[in-house]
Amino acid sequence: MIKGLIFDLDGVITDTAEYHYLAWKSLAKKLDIEMDRAFNEQLKGISRMESLDLILKHGNKENDYTEEEKQELATQKNEEYQHYIEEITHDDLLPGIERLLKEAKEKGIGMALASASKNGPKIIRQLEIDELFDGTVVDPASLRAGKPDPEIFLKGAEILGLKPEECVGLEDAEAGVESINAAGMFSVGVGSEAAMHKADYIVKDTKELTLDRILKAAEK
Numbered sequence: 001m002i003k004g005l006i007f008d009l010d011g012v013i014t015d016t017a018e019y020h021y022l023a024w025k026s027l028a029k030k031l032d033i034e035m036d037r038a039f040n041e042q043l044k045g046i047s048r049m050e051s052l053d054l055i056l057k058h059g060n061k062e063n064d065y066t067e068e069e070k071q072e073l074a075t076q077k078n079e080e081y082q083h084y085i086e087e088i089t090h091d092d093l094l095p096g097i098e099r100l101l102k103e104a105k106e107k108g109i110g111m112a113l114a115s116a117s118k119n120g121p122k123i124i125r126q127l128e129i130d131e132l133f134d135g136t137v138v139d140p141a142s143l144r145a146g147k148p149d150p151e152i153f154l155k156g157a158e159i160l161g162l163k164p165e166e167c168v169g170l171e172d173a174e175a176g177v178e179s180i181n182a183a184g185m186f187s188v189g190v191g192s193e194a195a196m197h198k199a200d201y202i203v204k205d206t207k208e209l210t211l212d213r214i215l216k217a218a219e220k
């Protein structure tokens with residue numbers, strides 16, 4: 001029986017991907033590296049430092065910076081990103097998400113956040129949904145390995161006091177779906193059939209995410 005929903009943030013609850021893209025693009029420009037939206041797809045769901053490494057590699061500059069300089073570059077990107085997320089409000093919840101969160105709360109389904117973003121707690125406060133995730137946000141700084149490793153979703157289940165098979169994980173990134181599957185949970189993928197082909201259940205849009213549909217699919 002499903003007793004918990006474990007949510008990714010960027011791309012499932014709200015769309016912060018555009019802000020990540022703008023902030024990375026501006027940093028890449030300073031470093032004389034070209035990056036477009038197609039390349040940006042690879043950065044979804046992966047950590048800040050892993051994203052920087054991919055961008056440097058993309059520009060053939062992976063050996064040009066010390067660890068300390070890379071930390072500084074990542075900080076610059078994050079400062080710009082934080083300016084963008086200041087603007088987030090409750091209205092930035094993706095379609096259907098508010099209803100899903102309400103339905104889950106009413107039915108006593110546990111909810112946890114499994115986002116790779118260290119800005120997650122601030123974003124859910126801006127969205128005014130932080131009370132629904134009180135004490136159930138996995139701290140990405142505590143992880144040994146990021147997505148596609150199952151650790152982040154397993155920690156989410158542990159925080160909820162549930163077994164992995166009692167949880168559904170919701171993701172929009174391929175690495176995230178792999179993480180849910182490896183955790184032994186039912187995976188819901190938001191996106192195209194092609195991008196989400198590893199998910200147990202696929203919806204094209206968050207609008208289609210109702211608790212009823214998710215539970216029916218997971219408990220089949």
Ligand code: B16
Nearest residue numbers: 009010044045048115116117118119
């Ligand atoms: P931060 P998610 C991920 O969020 C983003 O998809 C990814 O692009 C970003 O690099 C990562 O968070 C880290 O974010 O720099 O704020 O710590 O999809 O796991 O909710």
Ligand code: MG
Nearest residue numbers: 008010011172
């Ligand atoms: Mg995501």
